[in-house]
Amino acid sequence: MTTATDRWPPVAYTDIAELRGPLAVVRGVARVGFDVVATVAPASGPVRHGVVLEVDRERAVVQVLEGTAGLDSATAVAFGAEPMRIPVGDAWLGRACNGRGDPVDGGPPILSDRWAAVAGAPMNPTHRQPPADPVLTGVSAIDALTTLVRGQKLPVFSTPGLPHLQLATQVAAQANVAGEPFCVVFAGMGLTHTDAAFVRDALEGRAAAGDLVLLVNTADDPVIERVLTPRLALTVAEDLAFRGGRHVLVVMTDMTSYAEALREVSAARGELPARRAYPGYLYSDLASLYERCGRLRGRPGSVTVLPVLTMPGGDITHPVPDLTGYITEGQVVLSPEVHARGVYPPVDPLSSLSRLMRHGAGPGRTRADHLPLAAQVMSALARARQARELADLVGPSALGDMDRCYLSFADACERDLLDQRPDEGRDLTTTLERAWRALLVLPRRELVALPADLVDARVSDRPGEEAP
Structure with missing residues (x-):
């Protein structure tokens, strides 16, 4: 290095x-x-x-x-x-390196006339700007219902065996911001050699375009390197954003592997363990990474963080997801039940949330109907879940016509909106039109979360139905 x-x-x-x-x-x-x-x-x-x-x-x-x-x-x-410092600047773009920052793509060492401390520097709170405007991922389940906002930290919660790495690489390959300089920094931690090869192949196009920085730490690399990898990624991202004027998306996977490496180093130092043998400073350590994202007043760029973590045994109270939830602004939750139904990505919308979505969606940012449309989809999915639970108790034949209608909506939503191919990138217009198509399965009088003028523009009164 x-x-x-x-x-x-x-x-x-x-x-x-x-x-x-x-x-x-x-x-x-x-x-x-x-x-x-x-x-x-x-x-x-x-x-x-x-x-x-x-x-x-x-x-x-x-x-x-x-x-x-x-x-x-x-x-x-x-x-x-x-303290440890690394060269920073545009020389990182298009390069593939190991977790220590040494090139593994056969190219020369990364050189620059600017250097930055790997530990980073805290942002002055008075210079921070609130996150605003969207980062579009090309994944309908995220763009429509849990919009990622520039400067936000939005984790992906998964369980072992789900395609979280595939989703992370898909987002890294497809993400964009409309008409402004953009790049991706991808930090892989504890990956198998097969997974590392998959990541390199999936991101080859973005690397060739010169708007990707790839840092990959494999499972057989020294564990201490895993602790360094996300710090290198964020240091490079900060310079590209706040000096280079780019909007930078930092994808970090898997943060559970990072936390386990931190636990191993803590045990070697002889420190007293806390919950599940993790060090007592796990919360502050994770915060020192996640809080390096954001926007600075007077600077055009931004750093957005999408950390991916696996929950051992699917336990959301495990220290890593639990503490991550306190620091970040929402979560995208992957569900084994949705995955079992053959839906990709297996996102559970009702367990997912983007707390800053209103700062990145709506008039002037995405589309005027985006926020009410997302609210109506979520409301209808909640009603459909209740109908499905009732069907499990009394049987589908005992359901009323409206409950069956909501079950039809849930199927249409999974088929038309949430499910997409791993190599399929959807623009926002296509995503929102698919959401409308799923909602039109419901009677007009059920679309109560949508303004009447939006509904009027889409459907006309149907025979036998009351207008909303």
Whole structure:
């Protein structure tokens, strides 16, 4: 990995007291600070890189990014004078790198005359602008019902076995903002080699267009690299957005793998565990990542974050989804039941929510009928769920005509609106027209969430029905 401190300072220390997993404890150090870069030179083999996690008197705990396998007491450790920094700028666009930022596409190292700290810098709250305007993903279930807004952090909650990686790559390949500079930063963590190859193939077109940065950490890479990957991605994204004037979508998958790597490092440091053995600072650590998105006053760009995480056993109270829900502004929930019905993406609309949707949809942003249309679809889906639960209790034959009508609507909504091919990108007009088509299965008098003039523009009175 290229850093601004790849040089030897005057003193190198060789008194390594302990090697624990990815950590090396160095004794006898002086004038070493927290979070500075370390250069680790074993007696044989390539030079490795590290970061100081903790300093206690004359001891420094160094996390070695390439792992400590093969290190011994003859290893020399030298410390830099500043925190880890990486080159930033347009040179990242179109490149594929590993989780440490080293190119894996056969190209040259990434060089730039600008450098930025990997840890990032907090945004001044007085300079923040509220998220506004949409990022269109080309996925109807998201664009119509849980619109992603520029500057928003909107996680995808999934369970193992569901096509969350496929959805993440589809969004990364299709997402756009109308008529403005846009790019995607994709950070994959703990991926198998098969999944990593799938991601590279699926995003090849966007990479060739020069508006993608790809960082992939595989499952057999050092675990400490997994902790670094999302920070690299966000550092690159911040520069592309706030210096380059682009709207940047950062897709990070899988944040559960990231949290497990953080747990492993915490255990190696001997820290007291909290819920389910995760470190007690998991909430603040996740917040330090998610809160790096947003918009800055006086700057044209924005950083939008779409983290993807799996819920072990489908447990939404697991620490990772639970804490993520406190930090972020909604969620897109994937359902095993919807997946079993053959619907892709298997989004459960009634469990999903975009709290900032009103800032990114409606007149002047998407379409005047978008928000009332989404409200009517959600209301009808809720009524259809009640009808389905009633049918499970008393049998479909005991349902009334209106309950059957709502069940027909739910089927039409899944078939026409929610279900689409993994390689199919839909524009917003197509998505909203499909929503109208599904709603017209219902009698006009049931469309109570829609203004009468919108309904009048779509349907006329039907025989035997009262006007709304």
